[in-house]
Amino acid sequence: MTYVKPSFRHPEAPINDLGRTRQDYEGGLSTLCAGCGHDSISAAIIDACFELNIEPHKVAKLSGIGCSSKTPAYFLSGSHSFNSVHGRMPSVATGANLANRDLIYIGISGDGDTASIGLGQFAHVVRRNLNMTYIVENNGCYGLTKGQDSATMDTGSPNKKGDINMYSPIDLARLAIEIGATFVGRSFSGDKQQLIPLIKAAISHRGFALLDVVSPCVTFNNHSESTKSYEYVRGANSGMPVDFVPMRQEITATYDSGATCEVCMHDGSVVRLYKQDNDYDIEDRQSALEATSHYAREGKILTGLLYIQRDSEELHDVLGTARRPLNSMTEQQLCPGSRFLDSINAGLR
Amino acid sequence: MQAKQSINDFVIKFANVNGTGSASANSMFAKAIFRMGIPVSPRNIFPSNIQGMPTWYEVRVSQDGYLGRRGGTDIMVCVNPQSIKRDVAEVESGGYFIYDSTKPLDLRLVREDVNYIGIPFTDICLREYTDARQRLLFKNVIYVGALSALMNIDFNVLKDLVADQFKGKEKLITPNIYALELGHQYASTHFDCPIGIHLERGHRVAKHIEDFDNILMDGNTAAALGAVYAGATVAAWYPITPSTSVVDAFDKYCRRLRIDPGTGKKNYAIIQAEDELSALGMVIGANWNGARAFTATSGPGVSLMSEFLGLAYFAEVPTVLIDVQRAGPSTGMPTRTQQSDVLMAAYASHGDTKHVLLFPATPAECFSMTVEAFDLAERLQTPIIIMSDLDLGMNEWMSPPLEFDDNFRYDRGKVLSAEDLDRMEERFGRYKDVDGDGIPYRTYPGAHPEKGAYFTRGSSRDEYAAYTEDGAEYVRNMDRLLKKFETAKSLVPEPKIKQSEMETRHGAVFFGTTASPAYEAIEILEKEGIDLDTMRIRSFPFNMDVEKFIREHDRIFVIEQNRDGQMRRLMLNETSAEAKEKLIPILEYDGLPVTARKIAGMIRNYITHGNVTPLTRRAAVEEETA
Numbered sequence: 001m002t003y004v005k006p007s008f009r010h011p012e013a014p015i016n017d018l019g020r021t022r023q024d025y026e027g028g029l030s031t032l033c034a035g036c037g038h039d040s041i042s043a044a045i046i047d048a049c050f051e052l053n054i055e056p057h058k059v060a061k062l063s064g065i066g067c068s069s070k071t072p073a074y075f076l077s078g079s080h081s082f083n084s085v086h087g088r089m090p091s092v093a094t095g096a097n098l099a100n101r102d103l104i105y106i107g108i109s110g111d112g113d114t115a116s117i118g119l120g121q122f123a124h125v126v127r128r129n130l131n132m133t134y135i136v137e138n139n140g141c142y143g144l145t146k147g148q149d150s151a152t153m154d155t156g157s158p159n160k161k162g163d164i165n166m167y168s169p170i171d172l173a174r175l176a177i178e179i180g181a182t183f184v185g186r187s188f189s190g191d192k193q194q195l196i197p198l199i200k201a202a203i204s205h206r207g208f209a210l211l212d213v214v215s216p217c218v219t220f221n222n223h224s225e226s227t228k229s230y231e232y233v234r235g236a237n238s239g240m241p242v243d244f245v246p247m248r249q250e251i252t253a254t255y256d257s258g259a260t261c262e263v264c265m266h267d268g269s270v271v272r273l274y275k276q277d278n279d280y281d282i283e284d285r286q287s288a289l290e291a292t293s294h295y296a297r298e299g300k301i302l303t304g305l306l307y308i309q310r311d312s313e314e315l316h317d318v319l320g321t322a323r324r325p326l327n328s329m330t331e332q333q334l335c336p337g338s339r340f341l342d343s344i345n346a347g348l349r
Numbered sequence: 350m351q352a353k354q355s356i357n358d359f360v361i362k363f364a365n366v367n368g369t370g371s372a373s374a375n376s377m378f379a380k381a382i383f384r385m386g387i388p389v390s391p392r393n394i395f396p397s398n399i400q401g402m403p404t405w406y407e408v409r410v411s412q413d414g415y416l417g418r419r420g421g422t423d424i425m426v427c428v429n430p431q432s433i434k435r436d437v438a439e440v441e442s443g444g445y446f447i448y449d450s451t452k453p454l455d456l457r458l459v460r461e462d463v464n465y466i467g468i469p470f471t472d473i474c475l476r477e478y479t480d481a482r483q484r485l486l487f488k489n490v491i492y493v494g495a496l497s498a499l500m501n502i503d504f505n506v507l508k509d510l511v512a513d514q515f516k517g518k519e520k521l522i523t524p525n526i527y528a529l530e531l532g533h534q535y536a537s538t539h540f541d542c543p544i545g546i547h548l549e550r551g552h553r554v555a556k557h558i559e560d561f562d563n564i565l566m567d568g569n570t571a572a573a574l575g576a577v578y579a580g581a582t583v584a585a586w587y588p589i590t591p592s593t594s595v596v597d598a599f600d601k602y603c604r605r606l607r608i609d610p611g612t613g614k615k616n617y618a619i620i621q622a623e624d625e626l627s628a629l630g631m632v633i634g635a636n637w638n639g640a641r642a643f644t645a646t647s648g649p650g651v652s653l654m655s656e657f658l659g660l661a662y663f664a665e666v667p668t669v670l671i672d673v674q675r676a677g678p679s680t681g682m683p684t685r686t687q688q689s690d691v692l693m694a695a696y697a698s699h700g701d702t703k704h705v706l707l708f709p710a711t712p713a714e715c716f717s718m719t720v721e722a723f724d725l726a727e728r729l730q731t732p733i734i735i736m737s738d739l740d741l742g743m744n745e746w747m748s749p750p751l752e753f754d755d756n757f758r759y760d761r762g763k764v765l766s767a768e769d770l771d772r773m774e775e776r777f778g779r780y781k782d783v784d785g786d787g788i789p790y791r792t793y794p795g796a797h798p799e800k801g802a803y804f805t806r807g808s809s810r811d812e813y814a815a816y817t818e819d820g821a822e823y824v825r826n827m828d829r830l831l832k833k834f835e836t837a838k839s840l841v842p843e844p845k846i847k848q849s850e851m852e853t854r855h856g857a858v859f860f861g862t863t864a865s866p867a868y869e870a871i872e873i874l875e876k877e878g879i880d881l882d883t884m885r886i887r888s889f890p891f892n893m894d895v896e897k898f899i900r901e902h903d904r905i906f907v908i909e910q911n912r913d914g915q916m917r918r919l920m921l922n923e924t925s926a927e928a929k930e931k932l933i934p935i936l937e938y939d940g941l942p943v944t945a946r947k948i949a950g951m952i953r954n955y956i957t958h959g960n961v962t963p964l965t966r967r968a969a970v971e972e973e974t975a
Contacts, residue, residue, distance in 0.1 A: 028815075057802060060638070060794045073804060073816065080794035082637060083806040084630070085660050091585075091627040095634025095642060096794070098583045098618045103638075103795050121630070124623040322614040326582040327639035327793065329616055331759055334580035336606050338753045344574065345750040348564035349384075 005029045017053040025050045027075040037189030037215030038068055038137045042075045048199035059104045064089040067144050068110030068137035087118025090125035093132055100325040101316050105132035112142045115151040115170045126181045126208055131314040133202040133209045136172055139217035140228035147220030154227040160220050173212040173306055177288050182309040183209035188233050197244035206266040207314045238295050240304030243272040263308055273305050282307055352464050353443040354545040357387050357412040361424040364436045368400030374489030375406040381506045383565045385550050388414040392744045397683040403432040417866025420944035423546055468495050473531055487528040494532025501543040564750050568741035571712035572671050573598035575719025576643050578753055583642035585620045585631035590683045591739035592673035595645035625650035629657040636667045639793035641723050643669035648677045648690045658732050659698025660807045667726035671735045673742040676940045685940025686739035688861055689911035694734045695919055705837050706889040707735045708860040712748040727762035729837055740862045740942040763790040770800040779803040779814040787833030841888035853880040856902035860886040867908050869945035891924055899926040906952050908935040910943050
């Protein structure tokens, strides 16, 4: 890896509808290990935001603690970011979103941060259908403390010391589908073709969008017997290719309709998924749970958009909060003034 | 036997079974006295239980306006056979014991020095009502009716209160007044009314808090109103006694005041979180994003929030936390009061952390300090913890009316707008001490398309918010946080100091709900020739007034409701005065609000048997001339 980020960019680098180049979406230089899957995910986020013509300052990045949670420093340096405490990103994201519903919230977490210390907050942010994209960079181990087992490590998979994990793994995607998530995708950091459109779809989804992205830890969990290694995931990945067609863009390609499903998002964009199984209905929770477990039994990892509920009430709908962000309310709107207090006092005499 | 005689100065206690509806009847009794213009202070002494356990309601009536607990019981109204033995034993000699005479009283419970008044409450209910629920509920109203005759409560005042209570449910007014009449009639035809201890319309003056046009309200409701007036739009919380009613009241007022009339949408959001960790996380997230947000909890919640408090301190995110203290440690006594979170709150979280604390002593201060807390939090970009307690939060207190100046404008602190950023020539440094007060400038997410974005983190960073493990940068940042804490000293509420009429080198220090009984104890001692200057602490960090008070006195009694003398330790820790020998702990921590008698007794005992020469008025004068 290099320690200095080159500032040179090709003068003819493509620009998006906002007149920005991809460089405008980059962040600081990554300090993760060379080859870390997380850096590929950061790159995919940069691509997705660039291609979606998102204004960087309209994004708030949130994270917990761990290698994954360091990554918001490595993309979208024009966005505010909040690297909070271990396993507690969901609550900070919830408060931030309550204060200003007009920003795009991207949460970055890891398998330790989400499946262990933060499982409680994760479950509840799913339940509340907070309008955010929640990306778990899932490598089955604790990187920053040097390779301890995490709760997503598969049963029977050995760790760096050769100890076999005998505990049952937590499948975050399945858990999220079970407890009411409205958008659940799974992907692999090494599959950019699938990951970028999935991130775009997740950002476009109105409500809670989980992306469980297998992201190998090159230092501690990339050995040949690990089920979270590049080699293993490449072999086991049963990927459903995903296309994301932004709103107002004409759909030109045609595909075999039997294995293709198109989902129109809330904002008019379309996600197109190429399934290998015609019976799988990604808008049916039970069907999604059955498909993921079916593939798992076969030793495969089903990736792609696993489940989506197109129309759902996100947290602000449930609460009935004003359309205007709460952080923009004025003193005049919020403070009842002394006359009301007089009536309160009168009622207490 | 001589029956006690007293007008407008006594303690009456109701022994009830919880979950039987006694609370509203008892509250009506207290409010009737209040409306008669007589100083009153009611207190619930209740179990951590929903139904079936003993619960007490203690009402102190004090012509002089003392609002703390006095200690002792002059009249016991016993409607709970479970606790009758201890209730009889508690009555002071010459006092009254009012009981349900449906069944004859166990002769072992008869004391020769107590006056017994038997009223067949159950019999009356059985005769009058067929429904079991009505029999249970109206029994409470009937005893209030009986007391109105026995104690000379203005019956019209009670009738008005019933009408107030059932506004909107008018059909309940007549049956309730009828029940009051049943009790009144029985008592007035069977006993000489009024009894020796009774009420007469008076002039209501509550000493020590000033002569004011009183209201009767609980501190939690006042704090909630403070949050409404301060413009809080986000509340996140987790249910815990005794703080729950803060957010309940916030919800109630927001439903009334914060619904947009045009759209029907809410200008606020309340989330019942999955735990206290999450509650504070949400508050921090919302404040970071430019909304005013708060949480309310009690000691166990503060323990869970400690991690986040450290983050908010270090990452410099405004945060308002209302801690309604109860007895710890661990689950402790959830429904008993204490002031035992002082040290935890002051230093909550790992590493070098310190937090700004406010100590309200009245509902009016719960209101004003909560309004102030939001300004302080944003001004200082740090957590502000309001240290209330169960006694103040959940009991109704006579208080000055709530006041709000319509010219008051929120101080949102150092926030750079898009225009500010455009005008700036230098690079924005989130953690730069531009003004020399330790307080940096911040920006809200989304404020400006090109400038002002920064990375908030709990890990060490440089002045431009970039991650660093450089020791010098870390130290610079930590020292700036300390400077900011110094700045806080000039912004937080100053202590209230009262000089004794006689010159004295003795002082007393207290805070929060200890103030009322402490002021009363000081007067008791004054009559005995023991003079004390007093200082009511209202905030931490301590300013120079606190240092000066310590320096100017030789012996200072620090009165507080915890075992370890936590405020005393904080004073030793956080002032420069040489005070270890000077500060004498006066402590009460049985979970009930401390009484004036106990405080006076402990100080008297120390002065007469301890190593302090008793100071008489003469001695004080001699000392002065020596």
